[in-house]
Amino acid sequence: MPELPELEALRIKLSPGLEGRMVTGCEVNPKNAHLLRYPVDEFVKEVPARRIASVWRRGKHLVFDFGERKLVVNPMLGGRFQLAEAGAKEPATQVFSLRLEGRQELRYTDFKNLGRIYWAADPATDVPAWADLGPEADAVSGLGLDWFRRELRRHRDEVKDLLRNQSFLAGIGNAYSDEILWEAKLLPLRRRASLKPADEEELFRAIPLVLENAVSAIVANPNYDESKQDRSFMKVHTRGGRDCSRCGHRISQLGSNREPLNFCRGCQL
Template sequence: MPELPELEALRIRLAPRLEGRLITAATVNPKKAHMLRYPVEHFANELPARRIVSLSRRGKHLVFATELGGGGSDRWLVINPMLGGRFQMADGEVPVPATEVFTIRIEGRQELRYLDFRDMGRIYWATDLAREIPGWAELGPEADSVPAMGIDVFRKRLRRFRDELKDLLRNQEFLAGIGNAYSDEILFEARLLPLRRRASLNPAEEEALFSAIPVVLKRAVEAILANPNYEESKQDRSFMAVHMKGGKTCPRCGHRISQLGSNREPLNFCRGCQL
């Protein structure tokens, strides 16, 4: 499931190729049309002739701001890829994968394709984000804004929640953008066990968590952008330390990495160096 780093890297890569460009056509794969939350005709009729003003990210959503020629009439295409959603930017001649949900043709023969192999992604065509997108109004600050927030505000925010640390980090009302994979990585970086309760943290541990969040997220964005062969659709996460590494050796202490939960949604951590 793409989380903040994957979506941020994608945004950095795609924005220069999309911002300011005109959409010339939009098509929906009839087999996946059920994934749209509004009539398919709207999509095909309303997107063309719009210009992509900006590409931004909010939590685990990618946000395409569009306007009609001449400005005004702002509307947003918002996509939360969930478990199996991926993006492909390709020349129009590259064959369309079977997992395609929709394709947006951009002036100059480029196509932005949204693919989904789990059919769980959420696609919104919205005029009012807070009203039309479930959970939008409740989203907490962006997880990568933690350094700007400062330790004191972070501590105050932290104390509003009672969850176990793993659930706390995945709670989008606490911070937006972190999911199952990066919560494992952040807790490993902070040397904290995932099932610890938030209330059990001492001030030094709170600070460790505060520091670990931006370190892990920034490092991941850099690792993704540094990989020239990175394929959005495959989501390579081999740079991770513990997530999906159950049974392997901890890179920090050599202990065997533990795994709880399913193979699909594992919870990984090291009993040797996380307390």
């Protein structure tokens, strides 16, 4: 499931080809139209003849901003974007396509049929839970350590759950919470109340570091395939049974292979 780094890398790659471009047509695949949280016939009429002003990200949502309207997509498990030549064969998993001036199309496909698509006048009211989103997780440095400590202390959860709580910080899910906790040398099931000031500081340092390094690794990989979501740069997530690169201890795994929780008992305390 894409988290902040995958969506941020996607935004970096897609936005130069989209910003400022006019949408000349819009199609929705009737088979997958239920993913669109808006009347389909109105959507296909309302999108064309508008220009994409900017592409931005909020938590795990990608936003194609048309000014007074915003196309907000939460791709969940199987949603993928692609810039294709107009008229190229449409995959069966296609949900919608936006025809752009200059013979290209922005396509959204979803092989899990779980994504959520909104045509929003105001995401805060039109997109569920949007108004409850916390600050962007990669922006914590700018908010300061004192702010971070205060926010942390409002919660009682285990730190793994806390990092995944979108109203605490937006954008982190199962994979990057494992990576952040490894970087901060904290066990995932530690309760927030057990964190010492030095642990809080490590967490504060680790969050943007892990996320920014991941964005750089994805953007720098010329063979990165969004549909395969290469995470080979990860230190601990999905590395259960292998040796920890920091201390050599065998990496532990809890949970299923599909949704693993990984950590190192050797160097995370």
